[in-house]
Amino acid sequence: MEKMSLKKIAAGLAKPTLLNDFISYGDVAAVIETVDGNIYTGISIDTACSLGHCAEHSAVSEMLKHGEYRILTMVAVDSHGNAVPPCGRCRELISQLSAENRKTTIEVSNGVFKTLEELMPFDWKRDSDRKW
Ligand SMILES: [Zn+2]
Structure with a gap:
């Protein structure tokens, strides 16, 4: 079976839903493939008072839950x-x-x-004394 593209997986999750007067979710969906080849997904949450978060954030949380943190590729x-x-x-x-x-x-x-790296050409951490 052909491996489903990350973008296709994300498209299947991006389903804007209005929960109530305050919260909607799913306007954006993100998919991460880690260097270990695992796939993690997330959706955005938009709320009144800016309490929501991005789909990428959600996917990162899912990834960390499984003890991974190195990302090979990502799409939202x-x-x-x-x-x-x-x-x-x-x-x-x-x-x-x-x-x-x-x-x-x-x-x-x-x-x-x-x-x-191309998106963050002057990363503040580049010249710092980082331990990672
Ligand atoms: Zn974001």
Whole structure:
């Protein structure tokens, strides 16, 4: 069986849902493939008072739950299945997990792939005395 593309997996999860007057979820879905070949997914949550989080954040949480933190590739899509780039907060989160994640490949737009390093050319951690 052919391996399902990460983008296709994400598209299947990006289903905007209005829960009530305060919360909607699933506008964006993210899929991570780790260097160990495992797949983790997440969806966005949007709330009143900005209490929600990005789909990438959710996928990272799922990954950490399984003891992994090195990301080979990642994609997030909107409800139309179009790739969207990670926000600055998510870029920073992923970069802090492991220096190896600088090589993470991210589909930032349909068919456009960049490494995290390309998205963060002046990473504040680059010259710091990091232990990772
Ligand atoms: Zn984000």
